[in-house]
Amino acid sequence: MTPADPSASAQPPATASFVVVANRLPVDRVEHPDGSVDWRTSPGGLVTAFEPVMRRHDGAWVGWHGAPDEEVAPFENDGLQLVPVPLSASEVEEYYEGFSNTTLWPLYHDVIAAPEFHREWWDAYVVVNQRFADATAAVAEQGAVVWVQDYQLQLVPAMLRRQRPDLRIGFFLHIPFPPTELYQQLPWRNQILEGLLGADLVGFQVSGGAQNFLRLVRARLRQETHRDEIRAADGRTVVARSYPISIDTAGLAELAAAPATAERAAEIRRDLGDPKVLFLGVDRLDYTKGLLARLRAFGELIDDGALELDEVAFVQVATPSRERVDEYRQLRDDMDRLVGRINGDIGRIGRPPITYLHSSYPREEMAALYRAADVMVVTPLRDGMNLVAKEYVACRQADDGALVLSEFAGAAKELRQAYLVNPYDINGMKDRLVEAMDDSPRNKARRMRVMRRQVAEHDIDHWATTFLDDLAQAQPTAD
Ligand code: ADP
Ligand code: G6P
Numbered sequence: 001m002t003p004a005d006p007s008a009s010a011q012p013p014a015t016a017s018f019v020v021v022a023n024r025l026p027v028d029r030v031e032h033p034d035g036s037v038d039w040r041t042s043p044g045g046l047v048t049a050f051e052p053v054m055r056r057h058d059g060a061w062v063g064w065h066g067a068p069d070e071e072v073a074p075f076e077n078d079g080l081q082l083v084p085v086p087l088s089a090s091e092v093e094e095y096y097e098g099f100s101n102t103t104l105w106p107l108y109h110d111v112i113a114a115p116e117f118h119r120e121w122w123d124a125y126v127v128v129n130q131r132f133a134d135a136t137a138a139v140a141e142q143g144a145v146v147w148v149q150d151y152q153l154q155l156v157p158a159m160l161r162r163q164r165p166d167l168r169i170g171f172f173l174h175i176p177f178p179p180t181e182l183y184q185q186l187p188w189r190n191q192i193l194e195g196l197l198g199a200d201l202v203g204f205q206v207s208g209g210a211q212n213f214l215r216l217v218r219a220r221l222r223q224e225t226h227r228d229e230i231r232a233a234d235g236r237t238v239v240a241r242s243y244p245i246s247i248d249t250a251g252l253a254e255l256a257a258a259p260a261t262a263e264r265a266a267e268i269r270r271d272l273g274d275p276k277v278l279f280l281g282v283d284r285l286d287y288t289k290g291l292l293a294r295l296r297a298f299g300e301l302i303d304d305g306a307l308e309l310d311e312v313a314f315v316q317v318a319t320p321s322r323e324r325v326d327e328y329r330q331l332r333d334d335m336d337r338l339v340g341r342i343n344g345d346i347g348r349i350g351r352p353p354i355t356y357l358h359s360s361y362p363r364e365e366m367a368a369l370y371r372a373a374d375v376m377v378v379t380p381l382r383d384g385m386n387l388v389a390k391e392y393v394a395c396r397q398a399d400d401g402a403l404v405l406s407e408f409a410g411a412a413k414e415l416r417q418a419y420l421v422n423p424y425d426i427n428g429m430k431d432r433l434v435e436a437m438d439d440s441p442r443n444k445a446r447r448m449r450v451m452r453r454q455v456a457e458h459d460i461d462h463w464a465t466t467f468l469d470d471l472a473q474a475q476p477t478a479d
Contacts (some may be wrong), residue, residue: 014074015141016081018059018256021132023100023152026051028066037118038463039077042066043284043319043360045245045387046149046174052248053464054080060139062132068092074139085135087128090231094124097325100152106327107149107186109382110408113327115185122188126155133159142166148199155191158198170471174245175384176410177209180216184465190220196234197221200239202473204413205410206221207242207382214240215413239474243467244414245385249394249459250442256367256395264368268315273350275313277437280373282366282388283380284321285358287331290379290406290423291318292338293334295354297429298377299342302353306434314377317369332358332421370395375402375436378409379423385410388419399445401454402436404429414454419448 026047027039041047065072065084072084087096091164098121107115133156133343140146147170148156157171183189193216196202204210214225217240224231230238255261269278279298283289298314301307317333322328335356343352361369370376376392386409393403393415405411405418412420419436421429 007027014060014081015139015144016058016060017144018057019062019136019140019144019146020050020054020059020149021062021136021146021153021156022046022050022149023064023096025061025063025065025084026054027077027082028073029070030068041360043321044475045385046239048387048459049174049245049247049463050149050187051080052251052460056461057464057468062136062139076135083139085125085132091124091128093324094118094121095128095150096153099125099324101322102327103186105175105288110173110178111182112381113287117185117187119187129153129155130159132156132436133163136160137163139166140164145170145468147172147468147471149343155195156198156251157202158195161198165317167217168471168474169199169230170203171196172199172203172243172245172467172469173209173384174205176206177212178202179212180219183212183216184220188457189216193217193221197223197230197238200236201471202238202240203243203469204240205242205244206311206413210240210242236443237474239470241470243463244410244458245387246455246458246460246463247387247390247394248461249455250392252363252367252391252394253397253456254361254369257397258367261368262363264365265371272313272315272355276311277307277313279312279314279375279377279433280369280392281314281316281318281377281379281389282369283316283318285318285328285335286321287327288380288382290381291316292329292334293423293429294377294379295335295338295342296399297426297433299346299353300426301430301433302346302366304430305372306430307437309348309351309353312353313355314353315357315369315373317357317359317361319360320358351396366391367395373401375404375433377404377433378411379404379406379429380409381406381423385407387411389415393448393451393455396448396452399448400441401448402437402444403440403448403451404432414458417450 024042030038030040030041060081060083062083064087068089071086074083103115106113123479143166145168157169217223228241232238339354339356370392378389389411403418406423407420419432421432
């Protein structure tokens with residue numbers, strides 16, 4: 001591994017009383033061909049959600065910096081104390097692309113793609129989880145609160161507890177926890193349950209996930225449970241409960257309300273030829289997000305004559321994601337082909353029905369897109385929560401606009417007033433898109449008002465406070 005100097009200010013390693021551990025740091029290290037180095041915001045909802053949490057709780061963030069074969073010293077970036085964990089190129093392949101994203105990700109998302117099980121990937125997962133546990137043990141003060149995140153690090157709670165019984169350990173899973181029948185396919189099913197039980201509090205997005213976990217702990221590990229409490233093998237009590245994650249609602253609403261955002265939103269609409277109705281999709285380019293079916297539904301609506309080509313536009317923003325994993329490469333090709341076909345078949349000069357943008361944008365641009373869109377289309381086949389749905393709602397201060405939302409996103413449990421769809425049902429989706437578009441302003445406002453209140457009251461602060469308060473009440477730890 002080659003040592004690398006971060007462009008941000010280097011700091012001596014320090015200890016912290018609050019430590020967040022996630023596969024990724026909030027920034028990725030990017031090296032340009034001329035050798036210069038940049039730090040770029042990492043993709044995905046976990047980072048969106050956690051940045052504001054870390055700004056309010058002084059602490060350290062332990063995670064990978066996104067580049068293989070490089071050791072980076074702990075450093076401060078934009079006020080956050082970051083502790084990089086190195087991964088070799090083969091660990092990126094086996095632990096990150098392999099076990100995390102080709103075994104666990106599809107298994108936990110309803111096996112939408114077939115999970116692959118390889119023993120070498122598991123071995124790498126164990127080695128890397130141990131490295132994260134060691135790095136965390138080194139920065140956590142005596143009695144510190146440690147909050148471990150997501151499916152890439154499910155063994156860390158137990159590994160950490162073995163080294164540091166003085167810590168208070170929380171774990172939160174950002175993706176769905178699967179039904180027991182699917183979970184049981186995993187050759188290492190018991191080890192992962194035991195890994196999670198190293199925590200004092202295990203959090204899930206929705207109550208169904210917590211229930212699946214409790215059921216598995218009873219059936220597979222033969223441990224007693226009472227409501228949401230588990231009596232662990234070492235006599236500790238572990239709590240498993242749901243905490244629906246959220247966004248920095250007030251911060252985003254303020255950005256959306258800014259005059260510059262309004263101007264940019266108007267400009268976006270003008271550049272699209274001032275459509276009467278602007279549909280918007282915003283996702284990581286992931287097969288769980290239901291992108292193909294959604295665009296197919298939209299294309300068919302124009303083809304059928306239910307939508308007028310001159311009156312509508314669909315903007316689909318798709319952040320590049322996990323580009324070396326086969327299923328993601330395949331999806332990228334499928335998207336290119338589908339968008340090309342729809343635009344080629346039914347578009348005309350100056351009026352491509354779909355504008356497809358395969359890149360990442362700053363928050364200001366995202367807020368302008370949300371403001372510009374009349375119908376937000378969020379149709380994942382399965383999603384732990386989906387922050388995009390909440391972000392759209394937060395940006396609609398005039399209580400206009402419509403959210404079409406998959407029943408299979410965790411967010412659907414809270415945003416009941418969305419136009420809910422089964423993303424596998426293309427005809428049903430077409431009907432809902434038209435209904436959302438044509439509904440009266442009064443109905444739209446009524447729905448949006450209730451949803452806006454929900455995301456205002458249940459924002460990321462509320463989420464973090466609820467979880468951390470519960471964690472603080474966990475049984476006292478050893479001295
Ligand atoms: P996931 O965590 O699976 O990616 P979420 O919807 O929960 O899905 O979170 C996605 C986050 O990434 C949101 O905060 C969203 O604003 C952000 N995002 C998605 N696409 C883009 C993009 N093209 N540019 C910038 N941010 C994006
Ligand atoms: C989801 C996962 C996160 C992950 C993010 C981006 O939100 O829950 O753990 O960080 O996607 O994916 P990536 O593989 O690029 O980190």
